[in-house]
């Protein structure tokens with residue numbers, strides 16, 4: 001069955017030094033579905049957190065029963081491969097023009113047949129003037145070339161989408177695959193597409209912001225490493241993909257005053273010198289005390305029973321894509337790749353449920369110093385931004401490059417004070433939005449932000465400092481980010497289900513400011529809002545949504561993804 005779907009996008013002609021890219025064929029609103037991509041060969045799944053690498057995928061293709069078909073090889077041959085591993089350097093520096101049609105199975109298949117009929121198979125991969133010639137040459141990709149293609153184009157994640165796997169009662173897994181349409185997107189450190197979503201073995205991509213017709217669509221190759229300063233980002237991109245990024249954010253950072261650059265470097269050096277285990281030790285978090293209160297456990301079970309009754313096809317059918325009328329709202333996408341500095345080596349389910357702060361004096365003193373040092377640098381950056389930068393978007397890009405430090409400051413601050421900072425999750429979410437919009441961490445930070453606002457309101461705390469920062473609007477931001485990731489939900493039940501799944505599906509990545517109580521509170525909050533008649537659509541609408549035409553497009557494609 002062909003589940004592939006190509007939306008209003010096309011492949012741009014190759015440009016020197018950049019190759020091809022993907023551009024919008026029409027004006028696109030946030031949340032527009034760009035494509036549903038099918039993997040070449042098959043995807044490889046492993047244990048949660050396994051961090052599967054491109055070589056594992058290659059090995060999987062070699063050893064799996066089906067292996068790679070002739071069509072698969074044709075598709076792979078059309079993708080970018082770095083010049084050093086290619087038999088002809090020019091073939092990679094100026095790749096052939098192609099279109100998305102070249103990746104449809106019937107087209108690739110006929111090319112594969114033509115190629116072998118014409119005896120091209122034996123020819124080396126010379127400069128190909130067009131896709132057919134490339135296809136012909138490529139059927140004989142050498143092992144080295146195949147490796148280069150996979151290294152540059154495979155997409156992997158050390159955990160599958162937590163919310164969806166939770167809804168389907170599946171275990172989360174590590175996954176890697178090669179999705180040709182996605183592989184044609186070039187990188188930006190401030191991408192305009194949402195983090196891609198893997199639904200079973202299909203990859204879905206949506207816009208994160210308004211994208212005018214003709215504009216290039218970009219994704220970030222860096223994931224949460226996008227929160228590092230430019231120099232570190234450039235190093236990674238150069239090393240793994242062989243190019244120097246010249247995106248708007250990089251340019252702004254390159255042109256930033258030298259003292260800003262120096263502060264960002266100091267922040268990075270400081271935050272990366274503190275590793276997670278060390279920090280946890282200081283916070284005296286004890287994995288042995290992994291106990292959730294019985295009522296939390298019971299509620300979780302109930303949520304699980306409810307949400308698992310909705311599975312992916314149903315879920316997708318329930319979502320409508322709003323193709324044209326959603327307003328551009330720069331604050332749609334916030335984020336939460338919380339605690340890059342802390343996260344990778346810690347087991348979150350443990351951490352999140354414990355937070356048992358023993359806090360001996362020495363640890364507290366060290367944490368206080370960390371917090372103060374972090375706070376000093378964060379303040380220094382703010383002063384410098386105030387002095388040198390007038391454009392708010394540029395200031396946000398630069399703050400995003402010091403993300404880990406801000407997270408460290410807020411996290412330690414909360415820990416030491418023993419109270420939640422109502423604005424903390426929101427501040428972090430706004431920065432993650434820059435480099436990983438609609439990623440799972442982004443959703444979690446937004447969810448935490450909404451819960452904090454609700455808790456503060458319930459406790460009769462001070463009114464929000466800005467009128468646009470009410471509890472409802474924070475929920476609206478979350479709802480809109482959910483729509484960017486999963487398509488627009490059409491009813492409150494579904495939203496509540498998603499929120500429940502989101503909160504119940506915390507993974508090791510999601511440390512930091514998210515805690516189980518807060519996550520639980522989200523579902524309650526959404527239920528309350530629904531009961532009060534200010535359901536998500538209304539709340540989102542008050543954020544500029546206007547009249548929202550619900551269109552059941554792609555249900556025909558998406559509904560089949562079982």
Ligand SMILES: C[S@@+](CC[C@H](N)C(=O)[O-])C[C@H]1O[C@@H](n2cnc3c(N)ncnc32)[C@H](O)[C@@H]1O
Pocket residue numbers: 014017018019020021079080095152153183184185186187188241242243244245246247
């Ligand atoms: C996954 S491919 C992207 C599609 C590729 N441009 C093509 O023609 O097939 C990755 C390669 O694209 C190029 N690339 C991606 N983002 C770029 C950027 N921001 N600037 C310059 N080159 C970029 C680099 O050569 C990189 O190794």
